Every structure is written in C-alpha cells, then in structure tokens.
Amino acid sequence: MTESYVVTIPASVSFTDTEKNIDRPLQVENIVLNEGRTLKINVSSLNNFKMKNGDSEIDYKMMVNATEIPEKNNQDVLVIKAGEHSGWAILHFLTELSKDNALLAGRYSDTLTFTVSIV
Amino acid sequence: MKREDNNQKNNTEKYTVIMLGSILFMLCVMTIIMIISMVCRCTNMISVQDQGYNGGGVGMLIDPNAVDPSDVQSSDEEQGVAISGISAITIPQGEKEVTVDFYNPDKNADMYYQTFELRLTDDSGGYETIYTSGLVEPGKHIKHITLSRGLEAGVYQAVIHVQPYRMNEERTPTNNADIKTELIVK
Structure with missing residues (x-):
C-alpha cells in the first residue's frame, strides 16, 4: 500500500522587541502507514539556529516539549506510529533580542527545513 | 315574550x-x-x-x-504551509518522460505556491537533482515530468525538496520540507 500524509509546517517565525517567545504548531494529517512503520520529522536550520543579516547574527532557540533542539540539528521533533491517522507537536521559539545589543539594522532571517521520513 | x-x-x-x-x-x-x-x-x-x-x-x-x-x-498570524508527502515513486527504467504526482494542497489556497525538486541522495549527504518544477498553484498536481536522465533498474534513495513561496509580489520563500522517498525503477 502506498504510504502518504500531509504535513503542515510553520511558514515563518517573526520575533519583535515585544515578542521573543513564540509557539507554532507542527501537524500531520491524512496519515497512511503500513503496519509496523513509523513517520518521523526532524528539523534543521540553515544557519545553526542563528538569524543572519550579512555578518551580523542573532541567536535563537527552538524547543519541543521543553527539550531544546541542539545546534547539530536533525533531532526528531515528532514521531507517529502506524495506526495513528494524525499527530502534532508545539514548537517553541525564543530569542534574547535586546535594544541594548549593538546590531546592524535590518532584517535577520534563518530557514528551517523539516525532513519527513517513514521507517 | x-x-x-x-x-x-x-x-x-x-x-x-x-x-x-x-x-x-x-x-x-x-x-x-x-x-x-x-x-x-x-x-x-x-x-x-x-x-x-x-x-x-x-x-x-x-x-x-x-x-x-x-x-x-492566532487568527492574525501567518498560516502554516501544507505539504503532501509520499514514501515511494515507481518509474520505468531508462525513461526520461515519467509519471509522478507532486501536489500543492488546496489548503494553501491564496497563500503559497510550491516548487518541487527531485533529488537522488547518497550516504555522504550529497545529492543529484534530476528534476525541478516551476511554481505550482494550490490545488494543482504535476503528473508528467522530464528527468535530466533515464535511470537503470533499482531502488534509489531520493528526496522531494518542496519549497513554498508566498503569493506576494516578491514571491518570498518560507521554511521548506524534504520528503524522503524511495525511487523504484523497474
């Protein structure tokens, strides 16, 4: 049987002076898995969880269920076993961005890649 | 009376x-x-x-x-991006014109285009791209594609790299997904 699913990932996360702790859902629906199989999702950051603007950078963290995702990336954030048709997790993003930091003005960004595999 | x-x-x-x-x-x-x-x-x-x-x-x-x-x-925040995934694709050996099903879910209507890239991966983390699509609108499928080369029979580890883009003038890219899949060539 062909295995399939639909995963909904956060499009982006935007920090501001007043919003430094942000939650975003990660959801999987319409799951079709063969018996004994498991769906896994891990998250990696293009810049090792640093938002960049040229040479200037701002650290941020991502946590799942109070566990921080390490800089080395590729830690599973959601695991769903055959028999379950949907699943979700809350991703928590936080930064210590402060006006006292001497930073280059502009837009800082990073890109997250969600890798989905069935094993 | x-x-x-x-x-x-x-x-x-x-x-x-x-x-x-x-x-x-x-x-x-x-x-x-x-x-x-x-x-x-x-x-x-x-x-x-x-x-x-x-x-x-x-x-x-x-x-x-x-x-x-x-x-x-919250309702004011940007909605997440829906990405469709599949665990295996089967194609004929030696053929460059093949049939697949790359789909941008309806749920992304008015929000996100998506592009699809089919990559053959190896154990060292490297990859070879054998197909790249243009922008696909929400609700649309790509079924017939032309690979960069035909493949010999076998099972290949592959990734469908899905890159969403906001439906604004700048076509801003968002976070993306790598859908691990098996490419079965027979």
Whole structure:
C-alpha cells in the first residue's frame, strides 16, 4: 500500500522587541502507514539556529516539549506510529533580542527545513 | 315574550359552547407542548448515556490546560504551509518522460505556491537533482515530468525538496520540507 500524509509546517517565525517567545504548531494529517512503520520529522536550520543579516547574527532557540533542539540539528521533533491517522507537536521559539545589543539594522532571517521520513 | 326568552336561551347556549370549545382547544395545545418537551428531555438523557457517561461526567469541568494545535496560532498570524508527502515513486527504467504526482494542497489556497525538486541522495549527504518544477498553484498536481536522465533498474534513495513561496509580489520563500522517498525503477 502506498504510504502518504500531509504535513503542515510553520511558514515563518517573526520575533519583535515585544515578542521573543513564540509557539507554532507542527501537524500531520491524512496519515497512511503500513503496519509496523513509523513517520518521523526532524528539523534543521540553515544557519545553526542563528538569524543572519550579512555578518551580523542573532541567536535563537527552538524547543519541543521543553527539550531544546541542539545546534547539530536533525533531532526528531515528532514521531507517529502506524495506526495513528494524525499527530502534532508545539514548537517553541525564543530569542534574547535586546535594544541594548549593538546590531546592524535590518532584517535577520534563518530557514528551517523539516525532513519527513517513514521507517 | 316567549320567543324572546327562547332567543336569549339559544344565545346563552351558543356562548357556552364557544367558551367550552376554546377552553378545550387551549388544553389540547398545552398538552401537545408538554409532550414535546418531555420527548426532548428523554432524547438528551439517551445521548448522554450513549456516550458512556451514565451521569458520571455530569458536573465535571472542562480542563483549561487542554490545547488544540489551532489554539496555538492566532487568527492574525501567518498560516502554516501544507505539504503532501509520499514514501515511494515507481518509474520505468531508462525513461526520461515519467509519471509522478507532486501536489500543492488546496489548503494553501491564496497563500503559497510550491516548487518541487527531485533529488537522488547518497550516504555522504550529497545529492543529484534530476528534476525541478516551476511554481505550482494550490490545488494543482504535476503528473508528467522530464528527468535530466533515464535511470537503470533499482531502488534509489531520493528526496522531494518542496519549497513554498508566498503569493506576494516578491514571491518570498518560507521554511521548506524534504520528503524522503524511495525511487523504484523497474
């Protein structure tokens, strides 16, 4: 049987002076898995969880269920076993961005890649 | 004199009949209303019992700590991107023109285009791109593609790299997904 699913990932996360702790859902629906199989999702950051603007950078963290995702990336954030048709997790993003930091003005960004595999 | 007495008597009888009829009608209406409300109450009791509560859940409070993923994201925030995934694709050996099903879900309507890149991966983390699509609108599928080369028979580890783009003038890219899949060539 062909295995399939639909995963909904956060499009982006935007920090501001007043919003430094942000939650975003990660959801999987319409799951079709063969018996004994498991769906896994891990998250990696293009810049090792640093938002960049040229040479200037701002650290941020991502946590799942109070566990921080390490800089080395590729830690599973959601695991769903055959028999379950949907699943979700809350991703928590936080930064210590402060006006006292001497930073280059502009837009800082990073890109997250969600890798989905069935094993 | 006698005729007037008779007329008066008839009128009194008529009024009496009308009064009695009205009272009877109102009694019937009230009875019907009572029966309907009793039936509704009985139906509610049956529904609660069917759910296995047997009255045990009555009086319990909704747990305020229970959350739904939709509670986490406010309506003003940007909606997530839906990405369709599949664990295996089968194509004929040696052919560059092949049939697949790369789909941008309807759920992304008015929000995100997507592009699809089919990559053959190796154990060292490297990859070879054998197909790249253009922008695909929400609700649309790409079914017929041309690979950069035909493949020999075998099972290849592959990734469908899905890159969403916002439907604004800048076509801003968002976070993306790598869908691990097996490419079965036979």
